[in-house]
Amino acid sequence: MEKNDGVLTEEEVSSCLSNLGHSATGLEHVYQFLSAPGRNLNNVSILCNYVHLQKLELPYNKIKDLSCVSHMPYLIILDASHNQLTDFFGFQPPKNLKEVNFSHNQMSVMTHLSAYSSLSKLNLDYNCFSEIGGLLHCASLTHLSLAHNKISCISGLDKLPIKDLCLRGNQIEKIENVETLRTLQVLDLSLNRITSLSGPAESPSAGLHQPGE
Missing domain, CATH: 3.80.10.10 (Ribonuclease Inhibitor)
Structure with a gap:
């Protein structure tokens, strides 16, 4: 795998997606889960484009900014443990967010x-x-x-x-x-x-x- 200086790429995203299902509107098929643990990531801004995610797992990286979650209104589960976050819930709230893991950060x-x-x-x-x-x-x-x-x-x-x-x-x-x-x-x-x-x-x-x- 090519080194990307901690930036999550579209190619990597495609390998991390799973659980193909209906979108919230029911009009299209979308991937609902994304899991990218332990990839030395510090930039996941590309995830702003993945608005249909319901479960996002990014543990064991070097992430300091999770503002991309502001673009995920259907997110239910978020695991951002073992990162470098200092901002407590530094994103706009997904209305149905139920489970959050921010353990092992710097808040x-x-x-x-x-x-x-x-x-x-x-x-x-x-x-x-x-x-x-x-x-x-x-x-x-x-x-x-x-x-x-x-x-x-x-x-x-x-x-x-x-x-x-x-x-x-x-x-x-x-x-x-x-x-x-x-x-x-x-x-x-x-x-x-x-x-x-x-x-x-x-x-x-x-x-x-x-x-x-």
Whole structure:
């Protein structure tokens, strides 16, 4: 394969496409999935032309800009883990985006996601976040993982429909603000700085992973 200095080419794209199906309008056949892991990519702007994608996988590259997603109104699943992203959701929101994996990037600030009402699963492991924010309007969010960041307190999650919350490997010292998570089933707070389990008495009967597990 020719070296392309990190730029995704049309020839490469054609080898990465799969799942031929009907477009959203039903008037034509289009490829709905694209997977291009581990290709040393730093420029995927050509994907602006692939407006019918429903699933996009670009892990293990060197991508810093995902603005191409703004041109994918039908996107449902996005995996951009193991890249060099610093911009939190740096694109216009696809209205049906449900699953996003931004783990192993370089993000530090969570901005408001009020336009992402369909988002149900969000993985932000191994970034540089120091606090949780911007999620209060994510009315479908059931799975949230922020393992191995720099978070010191549990906040910004009031009344979200979260079932599985992972805050493993942060800097949390006490269990707080989980009593409003009425649907919580699994809570992982291992590898934090918690010295007492007092606090979640009024919370739902979640499966708590204790510190050090």
